[in-house]
Amino acid sequence: MNDIQWLIGGEAGYGIMTTGIMMSKIFTRLGLSVFDYVEYPSLIRGGHNAYYVRASDEEIYCQKRTVDILVALNRETIDKHKHELFENAAVIYDPDTIKVEPNEFASSVLLVPIPLLESTKQVGADKLMVNTVSVGASLALFYSDFEILRRIMEDTFGRKGENIVYLNVNTSKAGFDYVLKNFSKKFSVSFEKKPQKNILIGGAEAVAFGAIRAGLKFASIYPMTPINPILTTLVSSALKYSIVVKEPEDEISAISMAIGASFAGVRSMTATSGGGFSLMVESLGLSAQTETPLVIVEGMRPGPATGFPTWTEQGDLRFVMHAAQGDFPRIIIAPGDVSEAFSQTLHAFNLADKYQLPIIVLVDKYLMEGHATAPIENFKALSSKYRIERGKMLSDQETEGMVDYERYELTDDGISPRSIPGQKGGIGFSGSDEHDERGLYNEEADNRIKMMDKRFKKLEFAIREFPAPVLYGKKDAPLTIIAFGSSKMPIMQAMKWLEKEGIDANLLQVSYLAPFPGAAVERIIKSAKKTLVVEGNKTGQFEGLIREHTGLVVDHNFRKYDGRPFYPEEIVAKVKEILCQNLKI
Amino acid sequence: MSELKDLEITYDKPNWCPGCGDWAIWVSLKNAIVALNLNPWEVVLVSGIGCSSKLPYWVKTYGFNGLHGRPMPVAEGIKLANSGLTVIVIGGDGDQYGEGTNHLIHAARRNIDLTLIVHNNQIYGLTTGQYSPTTDIGEKNKATPTPTVEAPVNPLSLAISAGATFVARGFAGDHKRETDLIVEGVKHKGFSIIDSMQPCVTFNHKNTYTWFYERVYKVEEKGHNPKDKAKAFALAEQWPLRLPLKEGEKESIPTGIIYKEERLTWGDGILQIAQAPLVKQSVEEIDINPILEELK
Known part of the structure; x- marks a missing residue:
């Protein structure tokens, strides 16, 4: 089994994001299972950006702690990430711009110095294209046929014209050739191309695709991290599917326009993060009171106020659940991965129309801006099975x-x-x-x-018509993890790793959060041996909800509120800690 | 095609104070809908909160009574979803020049094809008489311990500078003229605003019918050409005043069509609705396989 994580780090403005996606695409076309995750500060130029791409020939669910190929576009990247290097890792860097001491790494680390900057000059490209050289260089470490990357470049840049394709192909080829010539077979991992069954899809794209399939006709979205890719994905399909997508003056207007369009008879949506949702709150109640169907996507990031704009958290659960004055019905759905982001968005639009109320699709930065592979046939099957149900709408x-x-x-x-x-x-x-x-x-x-x-x-x-909460893993596992939303991904990964060590844990994933499926959750908790709630906020919002609706107290919790997603390694450690405690008793 | 009786509702009647200017605007609006030969089911009245915003309850067209300050974006969503409808926004001075001013500015610059009628009584009536964004400078009431030192919003100059393409002032003391202005405003293709002076007989003891009768004049009688933007702006600036009136002086309040311009509307620029309104487009057989394939 091969399972590597590639990481590129550098200053914002050096195409880190594009390079990351490119790398994910390479792995996807090699037929691998892929997950990517990006960390960046809230600014346009400068600052440190890090894009992680993990790929494996067996199914993976999320990023991991260790890095196997590190592309360092600046010295800061090495300083910040060298402790993440796994044994036999490779470090790609430009010796003309970065000073590296061989003894600062473990002896198994393969140093791959490449004249990145010089290579761009030789093919007549801008110096900003050093990242593109590094993609070719990375590929050559584990795969020996450049054609795969040439095709990706043509598919990605074809619309921008021949010259752009030419530059990208040649800069990446320069890196590829250099590594093939000087470091052939020196890296510990190589991949074989397998039949490709997957697409690479971002959480935000999955939501947008779900909305498009559901017959969305109108979206008004004010930009805000982390839901911006929903806006851009909808815009790029707006003419093809005849959807009016507007960027209004503020979030109050965004939700109001969506309510107006829905009142006039078309499926409509808006999307925002916690700050924008704060502005939408009064209109959320308006949707419920006037019984106007509405789908709102809320992408959580750490608050309050501006908070931690480009990082992740699950801290808005109680907010969206109780937002706006008075009592009124609402439905909250929190998808746990890209496939659920698609299928549950499809469902959200039917629920909104049939029950004439607001539906909140609760997601977060981690799910929105990360990408994962998923079988294209699953998406096609969901799409062909889907029926638009508009409920009691009169003809x-x-x-x-x-x-x-x-x-x-x-x-x-x-x-x-x-x-x-x-x-x-x-x-x-x-x-x-x-x-x-x-x-x-x-x-x-x-x-x-x-x-x-x-x-x-x-x-x-x-x-x-809510699907029951799902219990993943063995029914009689000694520990039941309970979670909502994107935490599902690292938990699923942790369970798989634990299983290899002969340790069983299962996962109770609650996606439909309001109205809360109290009876079903109570049943599962009562039959569980030990319980652990994993959630990304400080106060245990989800844990409290479970207690409120079941009267039951869970045994353990694992909360995180540092802006970072859960890592499977952390969950593995937590599970072991709990199960060892049990042994001692 | 409609007659006045088609617009009447039978189960309720307006509950405005006797003599309130809202009555006249209500009558004018219904007369305008008849004069324009509109089908009541193809008209949507969208309002916010306040005395004036209750108006849509008492006209038998489609109606949406939303939140304070927010009828404009709701109306914009309705118009973009079904460009075949006649959309009219009803609001008060608090609604449009206080809580919802941001939306007003953006709707004007987009030149979306709808009509805004602002019942401007220069006071908060429903909350029993606090000063509003258009209360005359120097007025004192229960929301200010000393006479107000805030210069009022000038709705007409604001609308012109924001990009509105039909800017008019009406007066509830002349409902025939108000009807004509609404007719012209609805006929105009683009964003129309009719700032309608509407005395609050209960709480505004200064800006009364008599007070207005002594000060209003018709701009067309002075030979005003609404296409003359500089002149329009100068007229708009005549009133309200931003400084207290000097001893012996008297306001002069222009009414009528102050400014008019032909410009592409928001809807004109949206290719997706060039052939048919969104609501008339089929959502059957949506095939997303092509965009899924692009993610390979």
Whole structure:
């Protein structure tokens, strides 16, 4: 089994992101399982950027601690990351620009000095293209056919014209040839090309693709890390799929426009992070009160205020759960990986329309900006199976002869037939005041109770189509880990590693968080031997939720709030610590 | 095609104070919809919160009563989703010139094809009489211990400079003229604002009907050409005043179409709705396989 992690580090502005994706693409086309993760500060030029790409010929779920190939575009990268180097690792650097002492590394480390800057000059490229030379150099360490990279360059830069393709192919080829000539077979790992079954997809792309497939027609999104790739992905498909994607003046406008578009009858969405969501809060209640379907993606990053803008956290769970004045129904779904980001976004749009309420898709920086491989057939199958369900939306024919239509008609399931502007017999009123069945403001006590109960009744029916929380791993494992959202990825990795050591742990992943599936979670916890909640926030927001809805206290917790995602190594250590304690007892 | 009776609702009637300027604007709006031959089901009235924002309850068209200050972006979303609708935003001075000014500015610069009617009574009525963004400088009421020293928002200059392409001032004391302005505003392709002076008979004891009658004049009677931007701006700057009036002087308040310009609307630039409104486009058989393949 080969399992390596490649890392490029350097100043922002040197194409670190592009290079990282390029590397992920190489591994993907080699038929490997890939995961990438980027760390960067909140600025455009300067500062330290680090892009990790892990690849393996068996299935992997996330990044790991150790690095096998380090590309250092500056000296700072070596200082910051040399302690991460695994045995037999390779370090690619330019001896003309970085001073390196051989004795600063372990003896097994392979130093790969390459004239990166000089190579760019020789092919007539800009000095900013040193990163491209390093991609070719990296490839040559573990694979001997340059064609794979040439194809990627053509696919990536073809639209930008022949000259750009030519420059990229030649700069990367220069690095490739240099390493092949001088360091052939010196690196400890080599890969064979396997049939490619996967695509490489980012969490944000998966959300956007889900939305497109779900029939999204309107999106208004104000830029904010980490959901910007949703905006850019939607924009690049906007003309092809006839979707209006707008960048409004602020987040209040973003959610309001989406509500307006939905009221007018099209599927709409917005996306933001915690700060922007703070501005959207009042309108979240508006969506619920007017019973206007809405999908909101909230990408968590560490708060409060500006917080830690480019890092990750799971600290907004309680916020999105309780945001806005008063009691109203909402649904919160937290996908755990790219596949769930796609499938649960598809579901979110159907739920919004069928139950006429706001759906929050709760994600985070780690899931949004990372990429992972997943079988393309899975996405195609989900896509072809999907049916757009618009619930009780009235057709033009149905409204044609209607008189005295009432927008908030009381029904057995709490869901009222919905007309849209333009339908002749469907003239109706949507009001943010408490209203009667016609939508007219109404301050009577009995009407208030009827309308509150009506709105909440919808949830009783919605939860019937929630998938049950999933228990991954062996049912009778001595430890049950409980988590939500992106923590799933490092936990799944940890479980796999533990299994190899003969240690079993299973994972209870709760994706549908509101309404909380209390009964199902209670059942699983009661049959678990020991429990551990893993979540990325300081106060145990998820752990408290479990207690609130099950009355049960979990045995252990592992919380992280340093802006970094969980590492599988940390979870492995935590699990061992808990199980060893048990042995002592 | 509609008649006044088609716009009436039977189960409720307006609850504005007797004599409130909102009545006249309500009547004017209904008359305008009839005069424009609009189908009631193809009209959407979108409002915020405040006395004036209750207006859509009492007109039988589609209606959306949202949040204070936020009707504009809701209306923009409606218009972009269904460009075939006539979208009219109803707000007050607090709604549009206080809480929601940011949205007003951006809607104006985008030149989205909708009409904004601002019921401007220079006071917060529903909350019982605090000063508003358009309260005259030097006024004293329950929200200020001394006469206010804040210069009022000038809605007309603000709208012109923000990029609105139809800027008018109406007055509830002349509902026929208000009707005509609404008709022209709705007919205009682009962002229209009609700042409608509307005396609050309960809480604003200064800017009364009589006070306005003594000060308003019709710009067209002075030969104003609304396409003359410099002149329009000068007219807009006549009132409200940013300094207290000197002894013996009296305000002069221009009404009518102050500024008009033809410019591409926001919708004109959106290729996705060039053939049909979004809401009329089919969402069956969406094939994402091509974009999935690109991720190989």
